[in-house]
Amino acid sequence: MRKKLCFLFCLLTISLTSFGQSDDPLVSNCVMNAGPGARYLKDFKIQLGKAPAPGELRYKANMSLWKNTKYRFTLCNSDDSEGKLILNLKDDSNKIVASSFDQKTGKTYAFIDFLCNKSGIYQLNYDFAEGRQGSGVGVVSMIK
């Protein structure tokens, strides 16, 4: 009887602690790992197959960003992704204002902190490096 009660207690504890999380552990882990002082705003779930040829980043979404706000764009990959999730942030004139992928060195960054000084609607372009297959999450937070 004691063992059964213990088992039930454990189940209840697991259930209650998992309440504070998303249905998708990749999303909740990415949100929780955005860093201290990061306040969640939005997330984008990205799942892409291999690109036929390298080119424009394939997943596109819009979001308004506001002047005098510091945003953090966190990039998280699932374990089975072949490529790393990358992000190009474009302004309303289609100019890249920030990129998590350095084309010269091939380096990818796990997050971008963007100090916005121009309010407007920005385009978030996501893909996996070199057009590889993968799934991941892009979380947008603001930094206090």
Add this chain to the structure above:
Amino acid sequence: MKGKAILFVIGVIFCISCRNSSKKTEGFVFPEEDSIPVSEAEKLSPEAIADISRNISSPVEIANLLQTLQVPFSQQYLATSIDPEKRGTNFDKALKLGIFGADLGYLNMYEKTGSSLDVLSSIRKLAEDIKVGQFFDFESIKRLSQNRSNLDSLLFISIDSYNKIDNYLRSNDRGQLSALMIIGVWIEGQYLATQVVSQYPDKMLSDRIGEQKIILNDLLLLISPYCNHGSEFRALCSDLQKIREAYKPVRITYTQGTPVSEEKNGGLVVTQTETSVVEMSGDQLSTIIEITKNIRNRLIENN
């Protein structure tokens, strides 16, 4: 018998723990012009509407700005006069669900747990009335509200619940309710910002109010397809047109610049040197404050 009871409890826990959501997005090009033909709005795909809803300034961002400016919390900005128990149309309930969503964001950011529980109860009632209560994770939000150390989870679950409601409404041919909810969030956020700026004048805050001109077209695009769907929609469309008129003389100009990047702690820190500049006179701001107050108060008193 005990075995059956255990199985039942496991089943209940499993059902409560497992919730699902879906989200899909595509690119969308926004109109540059001030005018939005209704026919254009009717062409919007659900994905484009999803994009528009993401462009609406989050009340959490406004509350964050108020905290940065060290503006103290005030209960008087909240829509406390709304009685969720009062009978009303779905139009009313969806709009008020949005208004309370903005209030919840404000309360959460200021960690006002006592008041947020009242707002949560109102949200629950309104959400259940329009048959979307199942998407709002009340118990988690309530629990996290009482645990002040977990603001990130609280913001995430609150916003995620609203996103789920929004997705569900749009994918079930109830897009008009989703549009109302989004507009409710925006109007309450705008009300909060304008009320604060009239008490605590600040350039950064008045600029943020002026910058709302950028997304006004999106709000109108969102509601335009429904402007002829009865008197309530007609009145709301007319209200938003009044706000748009008030914003017409506000100018937003841009200065050029190249972003500056540096590596830090494994990430990239980018400072944008291009800037947006808001040109808005005191009179123009006063008109916006007055119109916003009148519209928002009419909407919450329309019980």
